[in-house]
Amino acid sequence: MRNEHILLVDDEKGILTMLKTVLEKEGFKQIDMATTGGEAMRKVEAVSYDLIVLDVMLPDTDGFELCQQIRRHTSVPLLFLTARSDNMDKLMGLGIGGDDYITKPFYPLEVAARIKAQLRRKTLYQSPAQLKSNRLDFGFFAIHKSAAQLTVHGIDTPCPAKEFELLLFLCEHPNQVFTALQLYEQVWGEALLGDEKTVVIHISRLRKRIEADPSNPRFIVNLRNLGYKFIPPQKAAAHEV
Structure with missing residues (x-):
């Protein structure tokens, strides 16, 4: 039995029941459901969830x-x-x-597989036993691995799970070039479901968090026809503590 706590949000009760049944068969036991945005928000404020599945079209709000x-x-x-x-x-x-996007109609077991992949990688990046060190310090920004936390100029900066995992992977492989699909496989863990646009969007969001000028990036750079690489700040070389 798995102990992760999941929230399913959809205005179609049939879909909620189907997903809950499939996930329970996959070993998930802590599954909450909500049919409106208001109900979902109240649950999010009251419960610490490990993953959320959210419908875009809800009766009282836009997803x-x-x-x-x-x-x-x-x-x-x-x-x-x-x-x-x-x-x-x-x-x-x-x-x-968002960390992933699934369109209806869908194959329920694919949704379950994507959920497990997200949780597997979330656990990996939050487990100190799996990591060489707990912190990567690049001077003006730092990554606190066991806490899955990003600080910029000493200030805690919210960073969704997949953005954090992508940034961590790049920072742990400095000056190495990766194609968008290679990054998708490494971070999302589903090579056959790879989508270059997903990586491009997440790279863009990361640049807004750590680059002084996101339109002219210095650290996460794109090498035309080759891929992306992370160039550590020269004035404050990274060090692990």
Whole structure:
């Protein structure tokens, strides 16, 4: 039995019941459900969840707006679930803090697999026993690995789970070039489901957090036709403590 606590948010009770049944068969026992944005927000404020599945179209609010509210309380993995398959919707969802985007109709076991992949990597990056050290210090920003925390100029900076994992992976592999699909495989863990746009959006969000000028990045750079690499700050070389 798994002890992760999951919140499912969808206005279609049939979908909630189906997902809950599938997840219970996969070993998940702590599953809460909500059919409105208001109900979901009250649960998020009262319970510390490990992962949230959120429908974009809710009767009382837009799922994208609700995601932004949720991100003020928690940075746990958040998967959008929606019947809207437009690429702009997908990019918007990833851009405001979502970690994955699943369109309806969907295969329930695929949703379960994506949930387990998100939780597996979340656990990996939060377990000190799996890490060489607890902290990477780059001078003006630092990564506190066991706490899954980013500080910029000494100030705690909210960083959703997948952004943090992507930043950590890049920082632990400085000056190495990775294609978008390689980064997707390393961080999301699902090579066959890889989506370059997902990586591009997360890179853009990270630059806004750690770059003085995100439009002219110095640290997370894109080498045309090759991929991305992290260049450590020269004036404050990284050191592990």
